[in-house]
Amino acid sequence: MSNHPLIDVRNLKQYFTVKADMITKLQLKAVDDVSFTINQGETLGLVGESGCGKTTVGRALLRLYKPTAGEVYFDGNLITDDNIDHYRKDMQVVFQDPYSSLNPRMTMADIVGEPLDIHGLYKTKAERKEKIAELVQLVGLNSDHARRYAHEFSGGQRQRIGIARALAVNPRFIVCDEPVSALDVSIQAQIINTFEELQEKLGIAYLFIAHDLLVVQHMSSRIAVMYLGKIVEVGPADEIIFHPVHPYTQSLISAIPLPDPKAARERRRIILQGDVPSPLNMPAGCPFRSRCRYATEECAQVCPSLEDMGAGHQVACYHPQG
Amino acid sequence: MSETTTLLQVNDLHTSFFTNSGEVKAINGISFSLDRGKILGIVGESGSGKSVTAYSLLRILTDPGRVTAGQVLFNGEDILTYSTQKMHSFRGSRISMIFQDPMTSLNPVYTIGNQLREAIRIHTDRTREQVHARALEMLTLVGVNEPEKRLKQYPHELSGGMRQRVMIAMALACEPDILIADEPTTALDVTIQAQILELMQELQHKLGMAIIMITHDLGVIADICDEIIVMYAGRVCERGTADEIFYNPCHEYTKGLIRSIPTFGSTHEKLTPIAGNPVDLLKLPSGCAFASRCDRAMKICLSDPPEEIRVNENHIAACWVNVKNVYDEAKEGQDQ
Ligand SMILES: Nc1ncnc2c1ncn2[C@@H]1O[C@H](COP(=O)(O)OP(=O)(O)O)[C@@H](O)[C@H]1O
Ligand SMILES: Nc1ncnc2c1ncn2[C@@H]1O[C@H](COP(=O)(O)OP(=O)(O)O)[C@@H](O)[C@H]1O
Ligand code: SF4
Ligand SMILES: [Mg+2]
Ligand SMILES: [Mg+2]
Numbered sequence: 001m002s003n004h005p006l007i008d009v010r011n012l013k014q015y016f017t018v019k020a021d022m023i024t025k026l027q028l029k030a031v032d033d034v035s036f037t038i039n040q041g042e043t044l045g046l047v048g049e050s051g052c053g054k055t056t057v058g059r060a061l062l063r064l065y066k067p068t069a070g071e072v073y074f075d076g077n078l079i080t081d082d083n084i085d086h087y088r089k090d091m092q093v094v095f096q097d098p099y100s101s102l103n104p105r106m107t108m109a110d111i112v113g114e115p116l117d118i119h120g121l122y123k124t125k126a127e128r129k130e131k132i133a134e135l136v137q138l139v140g141l142n143s144d145h146a147r148r149y150a151h152e153f154s155g156g157q158r159q160r161i162g163i164a165r166a167l168a169v170n171p172r173f174i175v176c177d178e179p180v181s182a183l184d185v186s187i188q189a190q191i192i193n194t195f196e197e198l199q200e201k202l203g204i205a206y207l208f209i210a211h212d213l214l215v216v217q218h219m220s221s222r223i224a225v226m227y228l229g230k231i232v233e234v235g236p237a238d239e240i241i242f243h244p245v246h247p248y249t250q251s252l253i254s255a256i257p258l259p260d261p262k263a264a265r266e267r268r269r270i271i272l273q274g275d276v277p278s279p280l281n282m283p284a285g286c287p288f289r290s291r292c293r294y295a296t297e298e299c300a301q302v303c304p305s306l307e308d309m310g311a312g313h314q315v316a317c318y319h320p321q322g
Numbered sequence: 323m324s325e326t327t328t329l330l331q332v333n334d335l336h337t338s339f340f341t342n343s344g345e346v347k348a349i350n351g352i353s354f355s356l357d358r359g360k361i362l363g364i365v366g367e368s369g370s371g372k373s374v375t376a377y378s379l380l381r382i383l384t385d386p387g388r389v390t391a392g393q394v395l396f397n398g399e400d401i402l403t404y405s406t407q408k409m410h411s412f413r414g415s416r417i418s419m420i421f422q423d424p425m426t427s428l429n430p431v432y433t434i435g436n437q438l439r440e441a442i443r444i445h446t447d448r449t450r451e452q453v454h455a456r457a458l459e460m461l462t463l464v465g466v467n468e469p470e471k472r473l474k475q476y477p478h479e480l481s482g483g484m485r486q487r488v489m490i491a492m493a494l495a496c497e498p499d500i501l502i503a504d505e506p507t508t509a510l511d512v513t514i515q516a517q518i519l520e521l522m523q524e525l526q527h528k529l530g531m532a533i534i535m536i537t538h539d540l541g542v543i544a545d546i547c548d549e550i551i552v553m554y555a556g557r558v559c560e561r562g563t564a565d566e567i568f569y570n571p572c573h574e575y576t577k578g579l580i581r582s583i584p585t586f587g588s589t590h591e592k593l594t595p596i597a598g599n600p601v602d603l604l605k606l607p608s609g610c611a612f613a614s615r616c617d618r619a620m621k622i623c624l625s626d627p628p629e630e631i632r633v634n635e636n637h638i639a640a641c642w643v644n645v646k647n648v649y650d651e652a653k654e655g656q657d658q
Binding site: 259 | 349367368395424449469481483484511512513514515516517520521539540541543544545564565568569577578580582583584586587592593595596597599600
């Protein structure tokens with residue numbers, strides 16, 4: 001293995017300009033100075049409440065937006081506007097909603113074949129057909145159904161079609177943006193296993209975005225926790241789940257509904273007061289301080305930066321707990 | 323399960339939708355009872371009939387849906403025989419419902435105060451001042467900060483969690499005996515979900531009402547329910563206390579569900595999914611609805627609907643594998 005990470009994101013910022021009213025324009029810092037790495041064949045989980053910037057991280061990293069600032073390196077190479085097309089094949093995305101992300105009027109073969117067409121990945125019609133059949137089978141679908149339309153498939157099957165499409169170009173990295181959130185639990189498990197098997201077989205790295213922490217801890221070797229556009233804690237999955245030190249992560253973990261009545265009775269939820277502040281109206285200092293029970297004067301001054309706690313565990317907090 | 327009184331008793335309820343493509347048998351003979359002051363969970367995947375069960379109890383089914391058989395006894399009286407008018411006042415006073423989307427119950431063009439005061443006025447005879455005081459009290463009860471200010475605001479000015487609290491306040495304004503909550507936290511983030519679950523438990527303690535909690539989330543159900551019903555294809559697979567359902571599941575579908583979810587800290591174990599896809603309610607099989615996806619299905623599972631049998635005093639299950647197990651155990655006992 002090479003000595004650099006496959007994905008290296010440094011100080012990524014993605015600001016949007018939004019209208020507050022007819023005249024005033026405001027800056028919305030959807031992603032504010034985010035850095036992380038992902039190794040080849042590794043899964044980094046990205047969690048946090050809705051609106052904290054997870055999707056934007058994924059899109060900015062893939063340059064579906066033009067980042068406000070920061071760098072992304074793929075396999076050691078800086079990605080720029082000029083060379084991004086060259087790397088598109090290596091970096092794919094699977095979206096949450098298997099209903100809206102696929103065109104219902106296209107057949108499964110068309111959907112999976114489209115990226116093959118775009119990147120000219122076959123020489124003959126027969127080769128195209130063969131490749132499609134291979135991909136479809138790889139994700140556990142029946143290639144006899146290739147001529148069926150997207151709307152004729154169930155939610156779980158559509159999600160598989162989305163994965164087959166992403167795999168068509170042999171990517172080395174996939175941004176999985178809430179790929180199982182819309183599915184029933186029994187189907188969720190099928191798709192999670194498919195992702196895991198593909199990783200074992202093909203060595204693909206994932207940025208796995210989800211709000212279900214049980215799913216993320218299951219999938220990921222490391223987890224990053226976001227709050228209001230910033231990563232507040234990152235580390236090995238077991239560390240984040242069993243020994244979280246950021247007050248926000250602690251309450252997030254304590255709020256996971258546990259499918260285990262005894263454990264649920266024994267644990268204490270750390271209930272946060274209030275809601276996430278508007279990203280248009282960010283408090284100075286630590287973004288979490290308006291809901292944090294450990295906040296002091298110090299927290300209101302300068303935003304804490306990620307500090308090393310050892311063993312790859314980092315936290316951005318003036319009063320880390322435990 | 324002693325010293326409790328049965329508030330609601332549902333007997334062999336059937337509900338169908340008479341569509342152009344045929345009769346969609348959404349509910350196929352479900353029975354259960356709800357005790358005063360308890361939290362009963364109904365869990366199942368989408369399409370299993372959770373919402374239709376609630377709508378049938380409340381008689382708010384829309385065309386082409388119809389209850390085709392069964393009884394819903396409230397304090398011994400069958401509310402399915404009530405006149406429309408009697409049912410209307412029953413809904414407003416003894417039983418109320420909250421939804422996943424608070425905007426189902428809230429009107430965007432009226433202020434929170436308008437709607438909440440209206441809900442209070444309908445069900446009680448209070449003076450203007452008393453109604454206002456009660457509205458403030460309700461908002462405080464459900465943990466809405468700055469209640470005076472909120473009364474003047476419109477629904478869109480509140481956050482999702484706050485709207486959910488207001489909807490709960492409206493539903494509780496009539497001091498119901500039963501609150502039905504249909505996926506009330508599904509659209510919320512986990513920290514807000516925790517706030518709402520905590521609130522519902524607290525209100526249940528304070529006000530003593532019974533709650534029917536409908537959700538697809540096994541975690542939510544394990545967290546707050548005393549008793550649980552697991553549904554599949556409009557039937558009850560099993561029902562029992564939370565501990566019985568999670569630690570002694572007796573229906574193959576429940577076992578499959580529990581195996582298919584990641585558990586806390588199970589980072590490296592592989593999940594065991596349930597194969598296949600949900601059953602078509604237009605073509606319900608004559609035997610167990612889960613048989614085509616069940617890897618322990620026997621011949622009888624394909625032909626006969628499983629009998630409900632009592633596993634113990636806290637647990638009932640309808641699965642042929644379980645019937646067989648119970649029978650085998652009894653036989654073993656005799657042989658010894
Ligand atoms: N294209 C956009 N224009 C303006 N604001 C946006 C845009 N996309 C996202 N945002 C805002 O950026 C923040 C982060 O959004 P998002 O990345 O979608 O969060 P998440 O995926 O964590 O729910 C939110 O406040 C959202 O409203
Ligand atoms: N208006 C309708 N017309 C036809 N079928 C319906 C209608 N509403 C619900 N159903 C059927 O009833 C079944 C149960 O639905 P529902 O109770 O909403 O499921 P859930 O468990 O997800 O709440 C569904 O499978 C659906 O096919
Ligand atoms: S820096 Fe301060 S406010 Fe922020 S999480 Fe830590 S203690 Fe709380
Ligand atoms: Mg998102
Ligand atoms: Mg429903």
